[in-house]
Amino acid sequence: MPLAAEHTGGLLALIPGTAGLLTVAAAGIALLLVLIIKVRLQPFVALLTVSIAVGLAAGLSVTELFGTVQKSDAVSMIETGMGGILGHVAIIIGxxxxxxxxxxxxxxxxxxxxxxxxxxxxxxxxxxxxxTGVIFGIPVFFDVGIFVLAPIVYAAAKRSGRSILLYALPLLAGLSMTHAFLPPHPGPVAAAGLFEVDLGWIILMGVVVGVPAVLAAWAYAVWIGNRLFVPVPQDMVEAAEEAKAAVLAEQEAAGRAPHEAPVPLSTVFAIIGTPLLLILAATFSSIVLELSTLRSVIEFFGHPFVALTIALLMAYYLLGIRRGWSRTSLEQVSTSSLKPVANILLVVGAGGVFGAVLQGSGVAQALSDTFSDLGLPVIVLAYLISLVLRVAQGSATVAIVTTAGIVVPLVENGGHSQAFLALVIMAISAGSIFASHVNDGGFWIVSKYFGISERGTLKSWTVLESVLSVAGFAVAALVSLLV
Known part of the structure; x- marks a missing residue:
């Protein structure tokens, strides 16, 4: 698309061509940061507002952005952007x-x-x-993992008498690594949808990049844990014990046995590992096998929708029905778990809108041409853009979906392999976790749940996230030279 030929009006009437489009892009990103950081506008609303503003400033018409009431089949860039990404992401995240x-x-x-x-x-x-953080972090969100596993950290630290950082930071590193690099977490899944990369490649490269990164983070955790003593927060221990007592009392009142047999470790591994193995098998069957019935069967069961459904049904039976849960209990747990997902899906969808507007207005092509002229490898640019957005506004998901919308045009016509594109996504994900600080909700969850002062959290958690980020990017960049 010619940069200014398709649209009239907007900022391009004052600043023509590439310069005008780059000005629109810079102003749009700056506005996004101001709305999220200063105005404290909800990220979904901020992304949607900026998408509309960028589209109008770049010369898109109202019809191109919204469609028309009279013509129900008119192309709506907002609906296309929202639906295009959520059609891929929503089912997996759910x-x-x-x-x-x-x-x-x-x-x-x-x-x-x-x-x-x-x-x-x-x-x-x-x-x-x-x-524990790595394994349990695969199927659950970062903050949920903290809420569930924090009492175990308290107990281990209290029993040893050592700094709680020695136990909390390795757990946090595992949870953060899986949240950043592995499906079904929203960041890598959303990026995979925007880049049109198979989730099998995301899983493979997530492991290749994530394992060395989390090892580096664990090394730092041991180092700082031996130098910075943080006692177990007694108020949180008491709160955890009260909550457990309340659950047991509720079970007794309902006539259920308060002490169930422990869940077998093999069952946990089977449920978590099944979808990962099925998805990987489907990805590599398309490379190794010719078109055949066997390949079709493998690809069917390895489709993310099918693989995750199988894992969920396994969990329903092995962890629920076989252990005495009623169907009502399973339904209640499943339904209540979906309530916090709405915000994530809206933010991811708005990121898809932003990417569609950048594409349709010509802004993305202008950015692509300009970044190409800089001579930096695309994987480095992807990391740096994501890093800046993360540090500026705090949300990893916003950083990933915004960066993906900017970077997709840089690789669109490059003939890159799925493996390379997966590594670009890993670089974006690595940038999205750099230097968690006071504008990130995760910073305050870590600080308050583990009784760490703000200064101590900056020394421990913020640096841990930076080590994880830099190590992950370094591995992704090195591996990208080989694929």
Whole structure:
């Protein structure tokens, strides 16, 4: 599309061509940051507002943005952008959220961490907590993982008498790594949809990039944990004990046994591992196998929608029905788990709108041409853009979807492989977790849940996230030279 030929009016009437489009892009990103940081506007509303403003400033007509009332079949850029990304993301996030909720409520998380603590012993308890974070972080959101696993961290730190950082930070590193790099979490899933990359490649590259990154973060966790003593927050311990007592009392009042047998570790691994293996098998069957019935069957069961549905049904039976849950209880847990997802889906959808407006207005092409002239590799640009957006406004999801909308045109006609595009997504994801500080809700959750002062949180959690980010990007950049 010629940069200014398709549209008239807007800012381009004053500043022609590429210069005008770049000015629109810069002003749009600046407005987005002001609305989120200063005005404290909800990110969904901020993204939608900026998308409309950028489209109008770049010369898009009202009809192109919204369609028309008279012509129901008129192309609406906002509807196309919203529907295009949510059609791919919403089902995956919804299924993944329900799966995580069943694992959480059934006691799967506690069984996993307790078994690992027993297996590794007291001296290697920090490593056990780190592995718990990685494994349990795959199906659940970051903050949910903290809420569920924090009492186990309190107990381990209280028993040893050492700094709670030694146990909390490895757990947090595991939860953060899976949240940033692996499906079914919203960031990598949304980026995969925008880049049109198979989730199998995202899983593979997420493991390749995430494992070295989390090892580097664990090393820092041990270093700072031995140098900065933070006692166990007694008020949070008491609150956890009260909550547990309330749950037990409720179970007794309902006539249910208050102590169920622990969830077998093999069951937890089977439920979490099944969708990952099915999706990976489908991805590589398309490379290794010729078109055949076998390949069609593998690709069917390995489609993310099918694979996650199978895992959810396994959880319903193995963790629910077989352990005495009623169908009503399963329904209640599943339904309640979906309530917090609405905000995430709206933000991701608005990010899709932003990307569609950038594409349709010619702004994305102008950015692509300009970045190409800078001579920096696209994977470096992707990381830096995501990093700046993350530090400026705090939300990893907003950083990922906004950066993806900017970066997609840079790779659109480059003939890149799925593996390379997955690594670009890893770079974006790595940038989105850099330097969590006071404008990030996760910063305050970590600080308050583990009783760390603001200064101590900056020294521990903020640096931990930066180590995870830089190490993840370094690995993605190195691997990109080989694919």
């Amino acid at each position: 299924l993944g959220t329900m799966l995580g909720a069943i694992l959480e409520v059934s006691g799967g998380a506690e069984a996993l961490s307790s078994r690992l603590l027993t297996l590794f012993g007291e001296k290697r308890a920090p490593l056990a907590m780190g592995l």
